[in-house]
Amino acid sequence: MSYSNFKNLEIIKQKFDLGIKSADSLFSDVEDINPSLLLTQLLQENVPLALNINTEKARSEFIIAPVLMEVRRLFKQQVSLFSGTDFSVDETQDLNGYCDFILSASPDQVFIEAPVVCVVEAKNENIKAGYPQCIAEMVAARTFNEQQRRPLRSILGVVTTGSNWRFLRLEGRIAWVDFDEYLISRIAKILGIFAHAITSATALND
Template sequence: MSFSSYKNIRSVIKKFNLTYQENNYIIPQNLAISDYLRGEIEFSLREVVLENSELAICENLIYPILKEIWKNYYLEDYMLWSHEALEYDEDLSGVPDYTIAQRSPQGKVIFDRPYLVIVEAKKDNFTEGWGECAAEMVAAQKINESPEQTLFGIVSNGKIWEFGKLSLDRFVKNIKSYYISDLDELFGAINYLFDQCRLQLGNG
């Protein structure tokens, strides 16, 4: 089954015998936002037609934000991948929209251990988005063969950003959502996940 075959998070929880919880675990960590990016995001929200194109949302809202934060971390030995295949077995395979993965000692062209997956909520459908994202997180956990490590997931329609994490057999969804209308708070939340990925790399 492809990741998109999981239509809600319940189907992933049941199939892979996970437990599901909700609480607020995000601790936003302030990160300076360049005036250039602020201007680009404001321009895209004001002028770009986003409603009729999933690709437009990825290109104009989601990816620029991820890339800006990743610039502060790329020397920490991990990579930001766009639409790179993630395959474990016939039940867990597909292509996440974006992935944060360990930088391979073989060079940047080699996809290595994934720690964070990002899924666009297509047509604002967060229910299906979380089914897909949770399945990708399970695949990442199995690929890494380190179930005690924490894997992270984001589902976003560009304007709303939701967060989840998986460790051992426990999936936790953050109760609070973050919004592009408060770019500083959103950056702080995503920056927290990037820093947690850095800690995972240190333990890997």
């Protein structure tokens, strides 16, 4: 069994002893960060193209990846970004397989190093269907950080179609799902949420 086999929230709750709750405006206090001119121009060209092609691959390459590259630029390449990388952490707990995208608060771009701050799951249409897989990957990120003795208070998770972004937070025994869903037109808010998670992780691990 791998991350992609997790398709039911009840299984997630039982297997990892988690509560799953939704919250209004989970990130409402996070400050916006305006996108660079480069990202603005890329999204103006890429979003219509990706939506017309309408495949998960196109959305990942033309929308999601440029947004995550912008996050890396915000932190002057002191954050590493991995795409389609094997992230097998504990096969006995079925925490194995490939993640669409991973952000780590480490500049090492050769291997994934702790602390892993965020996992991003790309979906072509149904965001809700991606929750179980994303939460399993968040549990894996927390386990990985603990194994490397770089634990974080919380792990950020994202399920996105590129045009729509839904954020999750794993904290303690609760996986929180933000009730708000952000359109790509709210890119400043999306960047702000990523930056807040990375800044918090960096401060904790200094």
